[in-house]
Amino acid sequence: MRRAILAVLAGGVLLAGTACDSDADTSEIGAPAAASVTSATPTATVATPDYSADTEKVCGRLEKIFSAALAGEFGAAMGKMIAQKEAKQTDEAKKAEKVAAAELKAVGTQIRKETVAAQNPDLKLAGETSAAKLEKSAKTRDYIEKVKTAKDLERTLRPQMQEWLTPVAGYCA
Numbered sequence: 001m002r003r004a005i006l007a008v009l010a011g012g013v014l015l016a017g018t019a020c021d022s023d024a025d026t027s028e029i030g031a032p033a034a035a036s037v038t039s040a041t042p043t044a045t046v047a048t049p050d051y052s053a054d055t056e057k058v059c060g061r062l063e064k065i066f067s068a069a070l071a072g073e074f075g076a077a078m079g080k081m082i083a084q085k086e087a088k089q090t091d092e093a094k095k096a097e098k099v100a101a102a103e104l105k106a107v108g109t110q111i112r113k114e115t116v117a118a119q120n121p122d123l124k125l126a127g128e129t130s131a132a133k134l135e136k137s138a139k140t141r142d143y144i145e146k147v148k149t150a151k152d153l154e155r156t157l158r159p160q161m162q163e164w165l166t167p168v169a170g171y172c173a
């Protein structure tokens with residue numbers, strides 16, 4: 001962007017310079033001199049950076065993070081929490097809930113870590129947004145506390161994952 005602005009500014013200086021240095025007698029030929037100045041206007045083009053290779057690498061790492069979370073600690077903690085709730089083991093259910101919340105927070109931290117180094121500034125911002133959503137869910141535990149049965153988990157997990165991951169999903173499709 002800065003180069004584009006400098007190119008436009010330099011072009012303006014060049015235009016002003018060519019108008020002042022013209023040998024044409026403007027008293028006799030007013031219109032053609034103006035036409036020659038406007039035809040000297042440079043066109044600035046800025047190439048859009050190609051982030052595709054880096055984005056593909058970042059998205060590959062994010063996919064591993066999401067898969068590990070579902071199949072790993074978060075999934076196990078949610079399963080344990082449901083079993084404890086169904087067995088009316090409140091204290092054990094609360095412990096499993098804490099583990100699930102800690103795992104959500106860890107996933108948010110991992111997403112932030114992977115996307116902060118991304119070349120695409122929009123992917124960085126999306127990563128920060130997804131991380132913040134996961135961390136908020138870990139802190140408030142609203143989603144985790146809603147899940148009481150395996151049916152609740154099956155019914156709500158996909159929409160909840162979409163909520164958490166939609167910001168980065170647009171770059172990792």
